[in-house]
Amino acid sequence: MSTATLAEPATGRTLRAGATRAPLGRLIGSELRWMLLRRRTVFALAGLALIPIIIGIGLSVATGSGMLAGGLDTLLRGNGLVLPMLTLLLLANLFLPLIASMFAADAIAGESASGTLRGLLVAPVGRLRLLGVKAFGVAVASLVAVLVVAITSIIIGEILFGGTGMLSFSGTPVGLGGALGRIGLAVLWTTVQLFGIGAVALAISAFTEHPLVVMASTLAGVIVFSVLNNISQLSAIHPLLITNGTMSGAIPGLLGGPMDLGPYGQSMLVAACYTVIGLSITAIRMVNPR
Amino acid sequence: MKTKKVTTGIAVVGVLAGAAGLAIVTVPAGADPAPQLPKVSPESLVSSALQAKPAQFGGTVSATSNLGIPLPELKQGTDGNYSAQVYYGGGDKYRLTSAQQGGAQHTTVSDGSTLWNYGSKDRTVNKLPMQQVKAHEKAMQERSKGDPVAMSKQLVGKLRQSSDLTVDGTARVADRDAYELVLTPKPSEKTLVREVRVAVDAQTRMPLRFEAFGNGSSDPALEFGFTKLDVGRQDPALFSFTPPQGAKVTTVDPGKHMDKLKKQPKQQMRTVGEGWDTVLTGKLDAKNAKLPQGKQESGQRNTPAGIMDRFAKPVHGAYGNGHLISTSIGTALITDDGRFAAGLVPQQVLEQALGTK
Structure with missing residues (x-):
């Protein structure tokens, strides 16, 4: 949130609510501008856009050389619209959580570190309203990051592998509209997963004024969860882990003919639970400052 | 600061609801209570x-x-x-x-x-x-x-x-x-x-x-x-199925396949015992005396010797030397000269079955 918001008369909470409450639209607009247009975000998104290009070129070089396991090369041959699914699946493990934690770290801890949070807190904006704006900002920023990956992947996939639709795992051709719909479902899924991680990061963000702490602990959590996810003896707790979504076959399920939406729905619900927990803890902290 | 307390309360409920939601979403299926149904005879x-x-x-x-x-x-x-x-x-x-x-x-x-x-x-x-x-x-x-x-x-x-x-x-x-x-x-x-x-x-x-x-x-x-x-x-x-463009289509002639099967020498197999104690015994052809090869995925080569060493126990008795594979509901015994016995029975029953040869 830029300092522009602070131009509001900082007369505090004694005023009757509604009288000088900043309009929500303007709050959100300024938050989004602040979050998405700052230089580091632009750089991060540009870097993110490079990854599908690298993956795509790598896969197209490896295609036909027999280096790819599991028939990945046959899956992609003339089937470029599968590339967004692959890149989203690959990036949902680490890169996208990194970006989401960056947004969440900036949202509260970052403002706290630069001293602008104090200004926001005395502005005539309720704390919960502020949390809502911050959470919305993280959600939109996550969506933008996922869209950047998906759109570059579509373009690169079409250039490198071609195809006017999608060929499902069962050999059923899916038309262009259906293929884009499936990619849309993958984008939605990845965004919801990211927002689940982002909400937990936001909670951490509310407890510290060091953005690096937020990013480090979120990433450490994601890595620990991934490790736990790979220990088969712990399979009982795997469904509880938000990182399980990438392992459970939610995105491969979208490539089936017909689609298998079981793991998809399950991991969406798990991410929703993480979101509720993360946002609630953030709210507790916001209304009970030190 | 009444609103503060109320908000905190709601948020605490939110945390609990989220945790409960996780528990409900991830609870393994099959925990449903048994339904009431009219009685039937077997x-x-x-x-x-x-x-x-x-x-x-x-x-x-x-x-x-x-x-x-x-x-x-x-x-x-x-x-x-x-x-x-x-x-x-x-x-x-x-x-x-x-x-x-x-x-x-x-x-x-x-x-x-x-x-x-x-x-x-x-x-x-x-x-x-x-x-x-x-x-x-x-x-x-x-x-x-x-x-x-x-x-x-x-x-x-x-x-x-x-x-x-x-x-x-x-x-x-x-x-x-x-x-x-x-x-x-x-x-x-x-x-x-x-x-x-x-x-x-x-x-x-x-x-x-x-x-x-x-x-x-x-x-x-x-x-x-x-x-x-x-x-x-x-x-x-x-x-319905339509081969996708660019796919290699081969038509299988089942008649040919059947002929091939018929030409194969019949393995000498017979059963010993009856009911649950039925044991299948026989002799593997020298040519066929190989365990089915595992899928040739890289790094996952399942050679017969490898499989044997991994989960078969060397045993010996009246039937000579062999390997025993035991599981919780069945056992199989393969002798080094190619005879085998398998059934949902303990080792002794297999040994008896082999002995009756």
């Missing part, structure tokens, strides 16, 4: 299951093994078990999709006149005209033609010679009400199997789940059944 349950007209359905079947030996074939799907999507469209129409190693999938579609096999791994199509398959199936049906009620009586009578057959309560399987048909070997049987449970759908009378329990274990050694089932009309598009 005979009428078996006969109704045999007579039931198959209804259209779509669902997921999965198999889990807890045999105590590594079975590479059963480790394909998620969570170390095997699972497949199954759709049935009435008549000869069905579709089956199963996951393979490395994210590839294998699909089988029967559209009523042709059986299609599609592998996403190498995008190959296998096509099998159904006339031959049907002719073969028809011959099989002719042979076993008869009154289903009489047949089921016969079957139940045969089973009762060696087992107690009961309907032991009810169960919820794949969100459907089911009767649990239980086969318990008679105490005189030497088998390792404690009981076999078959869950039969209360409405459609189709089998939903099969479980085999070994002695001294409350977890099934083998479990195979539906984890998701939706009975009702299925999308007809599921039961």
Whole structure:
């Protein structure tokens, strides 16, 4: 949130609510501008856009050389619209959580570190309203990051592998509209997963004024969860882990003919639970400052 | 600061609700209470299951093994078990999709006149005209033609010679009400199997789940059944297949295949004992005395020697030297000179069977 918001008369909470409450639209607009247009975000998104290009070129070089396991090369041959699914699946493990934690770290801890949070807190904006704006900002920023990956992947996939639709795992051709719909479902899924991680990061963000702490602990959590996810003896707790979504076959399920939406729905619900927990803890902290 | 307390309270409830939500979402299926269903006798349950007209359905079947030996074939799907999507469209129409190693999938579609096999791994199509398959199936049906009620009586009578057959309560399987048909070997049987449970759908009378329990274990050694089932009309598009552009299509001639099978020398196999204690014994041909080779995935070469060393125990006795593979519900013994015996029985029974040669 830029300092522009602070131009509001900082007369505090004694005023009757509604009288000088900043309009929500303007709050959100300024938050989004602040979050998405700052230089580091632009750089991060540009870097993110490079990854599908690298993956795509790598896969197209490896295609036909027999280096790819599991028939990945046959899956992609003339089937470029599968590339967004692959890149989203690959990036949902680490890169996208990194970006989401960056947004969440900036949202509260970052403002706290630069001293602008104090200004926001005395502005005539309720704390919960502020949390809502911050959470919305993280959600939109996550969506933008996922869209950047998906759109570059579509373009690169079409250039490198071609195809006017999608060929499902069962050999059923899916038309262009259906293929884009499936990619849309993958984008939605990845965004919801990211927002689940982002909400937990936001909670951490509310407890510290060091953005690096937020990013480090979120990433450490994601890595620990991934490790736990790979220990088969712990399979009982795997469904509880938000990182399980990438392992459970939610995105491969979208490539089936017909689609298998079981793991998809399950991991969406798990991410929703993480979101509720993360946002609630953030709210507790916001209304009970030190 | 009343609002502060209220907000904190709501947020605490939010945390708890989120945690409870996680617990509910991830709780393993099958914990539903047993439904109340009208009582049936084992005979009428078996006969109704045999007579039931198959209804259209779509669902997921999965198999889990807890045999105590590594079975590479059963480790394909998620969570170390095997699972497949199954759709049935009435008549000869069905579709089956199963996951393979490395994210590839294998699909089988029967559209009523042709059986299609599609592998996403190498995008190959296998096509099998159904006339031959049907002719073969028809011959099989002719042979076993008869009154289903009489047949089921016969079957139940045969089973009762060696087992107690009961309907032991009810169960919820794949969100459907089911009767649990239980086969318990008679105490005189030497088998390792404690009981076999078959869950039969209360409405459609189709089998939903099969479980085999070994002695001294409350977890099934083998479990195979539906984890998701939706009975009702299925999308007809599921039961048709058009080879995608650029796919390699090969037509399989089943007649040739059958001839090849017929030409193969018959392995000398026979059974010893009866009921649960039936032991299959025989001699492997020198040529065929190799265990089936595992899938040639990189780094996963399952050579016969490797498999033997991994889970077979060297044994010796009156039959000479050999290797014993023991699981919680069955054992197999292969002697070094190529004789074998296998059954749902302990080692001693196998040794006796080999001794009677």
